[in-house]
Amino acid sequence: MHIIKRNLLKLAATGLVLGVVGASQAFAQTKLDFYYPVQVGGPVTKVIDGYVAKFMAENPGIQVAPIYSGNYNDTTTKALTAAKAGTPPAIAVLLATDVFTLIDEDVVEPIDQFVKTDEDKAWLDGFMPAYLKSAQTEGHLWSVPFQRSTAVMYYNKQAFKDAGLDPENYPKTWDDMVAAGKAVTQKDASGNTTRWGIGIAGNVGSSQWMFGALAAQNGARLMNDEGTETYLTDPKVVEALQYWVDLSKKNGVHPQGIFEWGTAPADFLAGRVSMIWHTTGNLTNIRKNATFDFGVAPFPGHPNPASTLGGGNFYIFKDTSDEQKQAAFKLAKFLTSDEILADWAVQTGYVAPRDGAWKTQTLTDYTAEEPNALVALKQIPNAVPEFSTHENARTTKILNDALAAALTGNKTPEKALADAQTEIDKILKQYR
Amino acid sequence: MTSVSTPKAGIITTLGAWLLAFIWISPLLFAFWAAFHPATGASSFDLFAPLTLENFSQVLAAAPFPRYFLNTFLLVSLILACQLVVCTLAAYAFVCFPFRGSGILFMLVLIQLMIMPEILLVENYRTLANLGLRDTILGMGLPYLASAFGIFLFRQTFKSIPKELEEAARLEGANAFQILMRVFVPLAKPTYIAFGLVTVSYHWNNFLWPLVVTNSVETRPTTVGLQVFATVEQGVDWARVTAATLLSVAPLLVAFILFQRQFVQSFMRAGIR
Amino acid sequence: MNKSRNFLYGSLLLLPAAVLLWTFTYQPVLATIYNSFFTTPKGRRPSVFIGADHYTRMIEDPVFWQALTNNILYAAVTIPASMGLALAMALFVNSRMSGQGLVRMAYFTPTVLPMVAVANIWLFFYAPSYGPVDQLLGLIGLGHNNLLGTPSTALWSLIVITIWKEAGFFMIFYLAALQQISPTLIEAARLEGASPWQIFRRVTAPLIMPTTLFVLVNALIGAFRLVDHVIALTKGGPDNSTTLLLFYIYETGFQYWDTSYAAALTVFLLAVLALIALFQFGYLDRKVHYR
Numbered sequence: 001m002h003i004i005k006r007n008l009l010k011l012a013a014t015g016l017v018l019g020v021v022g023a024s025q026a027f028a029q030t031k032l033d034f035y036y037p038v039q040v041g042g043p044v045t046k047v048i049d050g051y052v053a054k055f056m057a058e059n060p061g062i063q064v065a066p067i068y069s070g071n072y073n074d075t076t077t078k079a080l081t082a083a084k085a086g087t088p089p090a091i092a093v094l095l096a097t098d099v100f101t102l103i104d105e106d107v108v109e110p111i112d113q114f115v116k117t118d119e120d121k122a123w124l125d126g127f128m129p130a131y132l133k134s135a136q137t138e139g140h141l142w143s144v145p146f147q148r149s150t151a152v153m154y155y156n157k158q159a160f161k162d163a164g165l166d167p168e169n170y171p172k173t174w175d176d177m178v179a180a181g182k183a184v185t186q187k188d189a190s191g192n193t194t195r196w197g198i199g200i201a202g203n204v205g206s207s208q209w210m211f212g213a214l215a216a217q218n219g220a221r222l223m224n225d226e227g228t229e230t231y232l233t234d235p236k237v238v239e240a241l242q243y244w245v246d247l248s249k250k251n252g253v254h255p256q257g258i259f260e261w262g263t264a265p266a267d268f269l270a271g272r273v274s275m276i277w278h279t280t281g282n283l284t285n286i287r288k289n290a291t292f293d294f295g296v297a298p299f300p301g302h303p304n305p306a307s308t309l310g311g312g313n314f315y316i317f318k319d320t321s322d323e324q325k326q327a328a329f330k331l332a333k334f335l336t337s338d339e340i341l342a343d344w345a346v347q348t349g350y351v352a353p354r355d356g357a358w359k360t361q362t363l364t365d366y367t368a369e370e371p372n373a374l375v376a377l378k379q380i381p382n383a384v385p386e387f388s389t390h391e392n393a394r395t396t397k398i399l400n401d402a403l404a405a406a407l408t409g410n411k412t413p414e415k416a417l418a419d420a421q422t423e424i425d426k427i428l429k430q431y432r
Numbered sequence: 433m434t435s436v437s438t439p440k441a442g443i444i445t446t447l448g449a450w451l452l453a454f455i456w457i458s459p460l461l462f463a464f465w466a467a468f469h470p471a472t473g474a475s476s477f478d479l480f481a482p483l484t485l486e487n488f489s490q491v492l493a494a495a496p497f498p499r500y501f502l503n504t505f506l507l508v509s510l511i512l513a514c515q516l517v518v519c520t521l522a523a524y525a526f527v528c529f530p531f532r533g534s535g536i537l538f539m540l541v542l543i544q545l546m547i548m549p550e551i552l553l554v555e556n557y558r559t560l561a562n563l564g565l566r567d568t569i570l571g572m573g574l575p576y577l578a579s580a581f582g583i584f585l586f587r588q589t590f591k592s593i594p595k596e597l598e599e600a601a602r603l604e605g606a607n608a609f610q611i612l613m614r615v616f617v618p619l620a621k622p623t624y625i626a627f628g629l630v631t632v633s634y635h636w637n638n639f640l641w642p643l644v645v646t647n648s649v650e651t652r653p654t655t656v657g658l659q660v661f662a663t664v665e666q667g668v669d670w671a672r673v674t675a676a677t678l679l680s681v682a683p684l685l686v687a688f689i690l691f692q693r694q695f696v697q698s699f700m701r702a703g704i705r
Numbered sequence: 706m707n708k709s710r711n712f713l714y715g716s717l718l719l720l721p722a723a724v725l726l727w728t729f730t731y732q733p734v735l736a737t738i739y740n741s742f743f744t745t746p747k748g749r750r751p752s753v754f755i756g757a758d759h760y761t762r763m764i765e766d767p768v769f770w771q772a773l774t775n776n777i778l779y780a781a782v783t784i785p786a787s788m789g790l791a792l793a794m795a796l797f798v799n800s801r802m803s804g805q806g807l808v809r810m811a812y813f814t815p816t817v818l819p820m821v822a823v824a825n826i827w828l829f830f831y832a833p834s835y836g837p838v839d840q841l842l843g844l845i846g847l848g849h850n851n852l853l854g855t856p857s858t859a860l861w862s863l864i865v866i867t868i869w870k871e872a873g874f875f876m877i878f879y880l881a882a883l884q885q886i887s888p889t890l891i892e893a894a895r896l897e898g899a900s901p902w903q904i905f906r907r908v909t910a911p912l913i914m915p916t917t918l919f920v921l922v923n924a925l926i927g928a929f930r931l932v933d934h935v936i937a938l939t940k941g942g943p944d945n946s947t948t949l950l951l952f953y954i955y956e957t958g959f960q961y962w963d964t965s966y967a968a969a970l971t972v973f974l975l976a977v978l979a980l981i982a983l984f985q986f987g988y989l990d991r992k993v994h995y996r
Binding site: 445446448449450452453454456457458459460462463466517518519521522524525526528529530531532534537539540541542543544545546547549550551552553554555556559574575577578580583608626629633636637639640654655658668670673674676677680681684685688689692693695 | 708819821837955975
């Protein structure tokens with residue numbers, strides 16, 4: 001036991017010495033912990049490391065430690081846990097929808113307070129308003145967009161052709177989508193469906209995203225900008241859910257039960273589902289693996305062809321030194337420059353949230369080669385922010401549960417949404 | 433290891449055993465199949481698709497797996513070594529030096545057996561931050577260094593060792609430490625090996641706690657590294673996920689295949705019951 | 706003299722374990738109980754004492770009750786099924802047959818595979834239509850299921866994964882116990898004309914009883930601890946049909962950031978587990994003295 005103690009002490013001592021050496025080397029340097037999630041395939045950590053190395057070469061006084069922290073959920077968990085323990089990261093990429101949670105925990109600084117020079121203002125004005133919207137509340141801008149996405153419709157042109165539809169004429173309204181779905185749905189001799197018309201992911205974590213689009217298409221919105229009210233009992237919202245449920249129940253063009261986000265691309269690529277609503281980030285994957293001709297289309301409308309925005313923003317944390325905060329702001333500006341965002345978009349499939357980025361050589365070359373990527377850009381003015389309120393994780397889960405209850409037939413859409421509204425009201429009451 | 437008098441299995445038993453074995457191994461077989469084939473949709477299951485190593489090279493390019501292995505190896509070694517020592521000492525105390533209240537202490541240890549460190553994540557993280565041990569391999573291992581399971585197991589084994597052996601050693605003039613090292617530890621070797629297997633496979637696969645405490649490539653174990661490929665924003669890419677899975681389980685799997693006879697025999701002799 | 710020597714040696718030997726267990730188990734448990742009587746501190750709202758409010762809220766929380774019933778069903782199925790299969794596996798592997806080593810390896814392999822990784826493989830196995838499980842069900846005319854996406858089958862799908870993961874682990878313990886049974890006992894029983902079933906009933910089963918208790922405790926712990934696959938596959942959905950207690954705690958504590966309510970839920974789970982532990986080990990400890 002003594003041996004262990006001694007070794008433990010030794011270990012601790014070595015750690016201390018290393019720490020001191022490290023600190024003395026970094027003398028007069030500002031150190032930043034930068035947490036980021038990886039949500040897409042590919043050597044993303046290498047790409048980020050590359051950007052950071054470039055940033056440090058340009059800013060010798062700043063030392064950034066990029067820390068890959070799992071998926072969005074893990075990263076939020078890590079950042080909040082660290083902040084509560086008094087050791088927050090200086091900067092982190094977290095979900096845009098986390099904004100109220102982070103404000104309520106009082107762990108983030110509004111990012112607009114760092115915007116001082118004209119150059120800063122020009123930088124801020126370069127972001128697309130649709131993407132900034134979800135970060136604006138209480139009169140401040142709390143984060144800036146970085147790895148943003150939006151959902152589009154992928155459709156199987158071959159299936160459309162087989163069913164006698166014009167493959168270039170994608171469905172533009174809800175009714176069109178049902179009609180096209182009916183046309184392409186195929187059954188085998190025993191009456192089991194072998195090819196479905198449409199798949200919209202209804203699993204926990206995805207359904208609120210898809211439903212946000214459906215509601216917006218029907219001219220409704222799910223919540224207010226302050227994140228204190230939800231409008232789930234709005235007849236237009238109920239109608240949107242009824243439409244989703246009826247895709248399967250009444251029209252038989254959508255698989256029964258919950259359609260999984262994770263397996264949706266595989267379903268599409270296997271020809272099992274002819275239209276899927278999925279992230280633009282999937283374009284590369286689908287282009288590489290599709291054995292048939294496919295198309296990318298904006299969402300249909302009823303009548304408003306709205307989509308929904310997702311993805312992560314930069315947040316700057318409290319409880320760090322002023323030098324660190326300034327350095328973090330510098331890093332955020334660097335990583336959201338047109339060139340980096342353009343490169344990031346090409347490398348990962350995210351949607352660059354700045355008009356300037358789309359005008360760079362990198363992205364114009366890319367869209368020339370892959371015009372499908374432009375569908376996302378065209379759709380952005382029609383897109384709404386993802387569902388987001390105070391206590392967001394909990395309200396989102398309640399909405400997820402309500403959607404699942406309706407989609408699996410446990411409750412009617414009306415009842416499911418009314419129950420969810422009651423639950424959410426209980427939670428949000430204290431924020432009004 | 434099969435004794436002469438164990439009955440020869442009938443054909444039906446053998447077939448049943450084989451069928452069950454096939455079902456049990458099939459996820460791994462699928463993983464092998466998918467990892468060595470191009471990613472063109474695992475859903476189009478074609479046995480004769482061309483073989484490729486590309487998935488592995490992609491995985492290795494995307495993450496420093498050799499470093500993750502080293503971290504896992506260091507973590508597991510640290511935990512195993514400390515657990516063996518700490519639990520041996522405690523078990524020895526419970527068996528050979530009972531005092532007023534040690535029964536209650538043992539009950540407390542047993543309660544810990546049911547309390548998973550996972551539950552106490554928030555509090556333990558706070559403790560580690562206070563100790564300044566976040567993002568260190570030592571910190572990752574610390575909450576697990578005393579294992580109630582180990583104490584319980586070793587105590588059972590020590591209790592089964594005949595008192596006469598201990599007495600004989602004492603008559604020869606051995607002190608308490610010598611008795612432990614010369615009598616108890618050698619006789620408990622099978623238990624140590626059995627416990628070692630359990631603890632190694634547990635910590636090799638542990639995920640939640642390492643995820644929360646580690647921040648950097650220098651400390652992150654393989655399971656956390658593996659999470660890169662399991663992300664589903666773009667849907668699951670089974671080819672790469674399975675390749676990464678195989679990479680991360682390979683060392684343990686190979687070790688088990690090589691040493692399984694010894695493992696099972698030590699379990700046999702450990703008398704875990 | 707012996708008494709004080711025992712105390713000195715005993716307490717010194719116990720010290721490292723006691724310090725570690727105190728720091729990382731008992732102290733956090735006490736902190737958890739304490740915190741369960743306060744509101745969760747948010748940056749803008751400091752923590753306030755609310756007495757047993759979290760516990761009354763728990764009683765009124767439908768998700769808590771669903772998690773509890775799910776967990777009871779989960780435990781009630783996974784424990785006997787994985788133990789029964791483990792015993793069958795051990796009996797298989799303990800009899801002489803061709804390919805014995807391979808079969809044993811196949812049974813044990815799931816134990817060494819990380820759940821995080823395995824979950825994705827199972828996602829493929831459970832995929833509607835093209836997934837192997839649905840294809841097999843299709844052969845007997847029950848195909849075209851959305852196993853993970855239907856509330857009535859989702860929990861069962863996770864139960865199967867758990868059984869698959871745990872049975873091989875328990876098999877090792879049974880195998881060890883079986884191999885310790887003296888062959889002459891079996892031989893004697895056979896000479897007296899006992900059938901294989903009678904031999905199992907009268908000779909084998911009583912002799913492996915202590916192992917069964919030991920495995921039972923491990924299985925119980927597993928039934929309350931294993932939530933990696935819930936996190937990776939369903940996140941408790943659809944409509945909370947796969948929410949287990951520890952998952953609900955994780956969700957409340959680390960996604961809703963309501964750490965105090967999570968603490969109250971934890972206290973409930975701790976109480977259940979402590980009761981099981983005391984009961985089982987009081988019993989098991991007495992049982993083992995027979996040797």
